[in-house]
Amino acid sequence: MKPVAISCGEPAGIGPEIAVAAWRELKGELPLIWIGDPAHLPAGTPFQPVGKAENAKSVCAHAFPVMVRNFVGPATPGIANPAHAKGVIDAISTGVELVVNGQASALCTAPIHKAALIDGAGFEYPGHTEYLAALADLDRVVMMLACDALRVVPATIHIPLAEVPSQLTPALLTETLQITHAALQRDFGIANPRIAVAGLNPHAGEGGKMGTQEIDIISPVLSTLRLQGMDIVGPLSADTMFHAAARANYDVALCMYHDQALIPIKTLDFSGGVNVTLGLPFIRTSPDHGTAFDIAGKGEADATSMVAAIRMAAEMAATRG
Structure with missing residues (x-):
């Protein structure tokens, strides 16, 4: 088995300590390289x-x-140093190179601190996902959050709630669903993925009485994709999609905005969620949390999500072959 590459992330955060903790748990199970x-x-x-x-x-x-990789100066837990920015970015790009060149099976990225990257290196991207897409020369990738109980994909991510309706275009929904469907087949081994799609409005618009996006945008997209062979249900009322019996009926839930997707998965498994980037030519996962400056260096960090992210990366690599 080729190793999973782990980029260091923000040195002043919990990334280094959870990587070591993950190694201690996984060293008899699969190889990794930090x-x-x-x-x-x-x-x-x-x-x-x-x-x-x-x-x-x-x-x-x-x-x-x-x-x-030799950085400029030491790391002080809880205090980001912009002088480390170039090293952090280099660790990510090096990890991508290892995977693309066949030396590593997948990339798992530790959390970064975007402000330090901007201040120290003029980082031009909102986060990991956009940077990785640029390295792959792609305009569009998809973020998925996954745990044993649930997979969710937000169609829109880090934008104000007021902007969500205008961003929900047929093209965006179509592309998001197509990328998600293909990734579940290729990376998770699900031959015919079952996709549940949430509505934007309460009660999925209540037949147009609480909003018309479901009628005007979402339903036509789903109808078109069903004709192409996709197993899709929706638009569904989001408040009834995430109890256990409902989750048994689909492989992934597509939600319309950030909190609609992330609240259920973080409620079900706050520590074990994994961030997966779908649509890349290489495999990338990440723990579903930030740098946690407040506990960095105190030995309190929970490595559960990092362990889950490394395991999922290896499993995806094995499925992709």
Whole structure:
């Protein structure tokens, strides 16, 4: 098995410590390689520099494999240093190169601090997802949040709620559903994905009495895709989509905006959710949380989501072949 590459993320956050914690849990299960400055690892971490990703497997059983990148200066837990920005960005791009060149099976990215990247390196992207899409020369990818109980895809993400109706175009919904459908087949091994689509408005618009987006935009898109062979239900009232019996009827839920998707999955599994980028030519996962500056360096960070993200990356790689 080729190793899962892990980019270091923000050195002042919990990324380094949860990566080490994940290695301790997974070292007997699958190989990984961490890209970053070993000076930023928790004190006492038994690490070993690894020049080539292929050597990580033999190292992983007894030491934390590190592809060394020397950053400018130390990391102070809880205080981001813009001088580290270029190193953080380089760790991401290096991870992508390892996967694209066949040296690693997948990329798992630790959380970044966008303000530090902007201040230190003029980072031009809203986050990981957009940067990875640019590296792949793609205009459009899809964010999915996944745990054992639920997979959700928000059609719109980090925009004000007031802008959601204008952003919900037939083209956006069509492309999001097509990318999601293809990724579930290719990366999750689901031959005929069952997709449940939420409405935008309460009660999915109540026949147009509480909004017309369901009639004007969502339903026509779903009808067209059904004719193309997709197994899609909706638009559904979002308040009845996420109890256990409803979840048993679909493989992924497409929601219209950020909180409509993220509230149910974070309620069901706050610690174990994984962020997956669909539509990339390489596999990328990430823990579904931020840098957690308030607990960085205190030994309180929960590595559950990082462990889940690494495992999911490896499973997706095995499915994709």
